[in-house]
Amino acid sequence: MFKYTVYRLSSILYRMYCMFYIIMGVSGTGKSTIGKLLSDRTGWAFYDADDFHSPDNIAKMNHGIPLTDSDRTPWLTELHQLIINSLNRNHHGILACSALKSQYRQILRQNNSQVVFVYLRGSYDCIQSRIQQRTGHFMNSGLLQSQFDILEEPQDALIMDVSLTPEKIVQEILNQINY
Numbered sequence: 001m002f003k004y005t006v007y008r009l010s011s012i013l014y015r016m017y018c019m020f021y022i023i024m025g026v027s028g029t030g031k032s033t034i035g036k037l038l039s040d041r042t043g044w045a046f047y048d049a050d051d052f053h054s055p056d057n058i059a060k061m062n063h064g065i066p067l068t069d070s071d072r073t074p075w076l077t078e079l080h081q082l083i084i085n086s087l088n089r090n091h092h093g094i095l096a097c098s099a100l101k102s103q104y105r106q107i108l109r110q111n112n113s114q115v116v117f118v119y120l121r122g123s124y125d126c127i128q129s130r131i132q133q134r135t136g137h138f139m140n141s142g143l144l145q146s147q148f149d150i151l152e153e154p155q156d157a158l159i160m161d162v163s164l165t166p167e168k169i170v171q172e173i174l175n176q177i178n179y
Contacts, residue, residue: 018090019177020083022108024099024154025120026147028131029162031096034120037170039094042179045086049097052078066146076107087114102152118173119154122162
């Protein structure tokens, strides 16, 4: 009886504190790398927002055309639904998503305290050099300035310095969330 009670209580607490972490920042900050490493360390599901872009959005970005708010709205709405579905199933989750503007983060979070943003912050020069070394990604390196132009740094996020190694960033995230 005691083992069952402890198991049941831990199961209830796990569900009560189920969280969804959004790793955000401009292209080239390492959102996917950090998200995958965090997923490996925790066992939580990882999703990359890039996988949810429409073919039209991908074509625009491939041609160096910045996305508009109207391009992003259906994409962000779909990502919000992913977050809600995960939390409703009592699953922790991790999403790599640029979430550059406050209004985008509001669409994703919808005032849900179970959604936490982790902002990967770095200088333009540091991130530009990373993008130039990257291959096989649809994000055109010429769009980086447009992302910095619209970036509204979050006031309510864990902030990580991208000059740290990915392993150190993940360890710092885990320390900050008391994992």
